[in-house]
Amino acid sequence: MLESCSDVRSAKLLLDGAEFSRSIYHSQQAIEKAMKASLALTGAIITDDHWVSDRFLQAFHEMPGINNLIRESKYLERQAIKSRYPLFTNPDKPIWIPSREYTYQDANDAYKKTITIVRNIIRFLKEKHGISFEVN
Numbered sequence: 001m002l003e004s005c006s007d008v009r010s011a012k013l014l015l016d017g018a019e020f021s022r023s024i025y026h027s028q029q030a031i032e033k034a035m036k037a038s039l040a041l042t043g044a045i046i047t048d049d050h051w052v053s054d055r056f057l058q059a060f061h062e063m064p065g066i067n068n069l070i071r072e073s074k075y076l077e078r079q080a081i082k083s084r085y086p087l088f089t090n091p092d093k094p095i096w097i098p099s100r101e102y103t104y105q106d107a108n109d110a111y112k113k114t115i116t117i118v119r120n121i122i123r124f125l126k127e128k129h130g131i132s133f134e135v136n
Contacts, residue, residue, distance in 0.1 A: 001133040004033035004118055011111050020107035021098035024083040027107075027114040028076040034121045035073070041131065051077055063124045072113045079110065 007030035014023035035056040039045075042059050053073040057066060087096035125131040 001034060001037045001122065004030045004037060007033060008111075008114060008118060011107075011114060015104070015107045015111050018104070019099070020102040020104060021083045023107040024076070024079050024102055024110045027110040028080045028083070030114050031073050031076055031117050032080075034118045038121055038125060041125070041129070053077060060124070062128070063120075065120060069117055069120060073117060076110060076113065 007026045011023045011026035011030060014020075014026060032052055035052045039052065039055060039059055053070050056073070057070050060066065063069070082096070083098050083102065086098065122133055125133070
């Protein structure tokens with residue numbers, strides 16, 4: 001969970017520094033790491049996959065607001081690759097260059113979603129399972 005919170009802070013610094021695509025990537029990473037830390041508490045250690053929302057849903061289906069959390073998480077999972085690498089699939093279309101295409105609004109929305117998701121995961125683990133994390 002410490003690394004998740006570190007990624008949240010990185011996302012904010014990058015957002016404030018107008019590095020929008022990189023901010024989105026760190027927002028996604030924060031959620032992924034929070035979910036993986038939570039899943040590790042259930043004995044599910046995931047090291048070979050970055051798509052963890054469905055597994056999180058299976059393990060923590062009783063979490064309040066889980067459907068919205070998973071929907072937002074899946075959106076950011078789809079941005080993980082797109083936010084880091086140029087995309088060229090059609091010679092008739094220009095190359096998608098993340099650092100040029102993502103906007104402040106995109107990155108700020110991702111950051112806000114991330115803050116909400118990570119806080120909800122931390123709160124749920126404390127309230128439902130008595131697990132606290134020393135994070136700032």
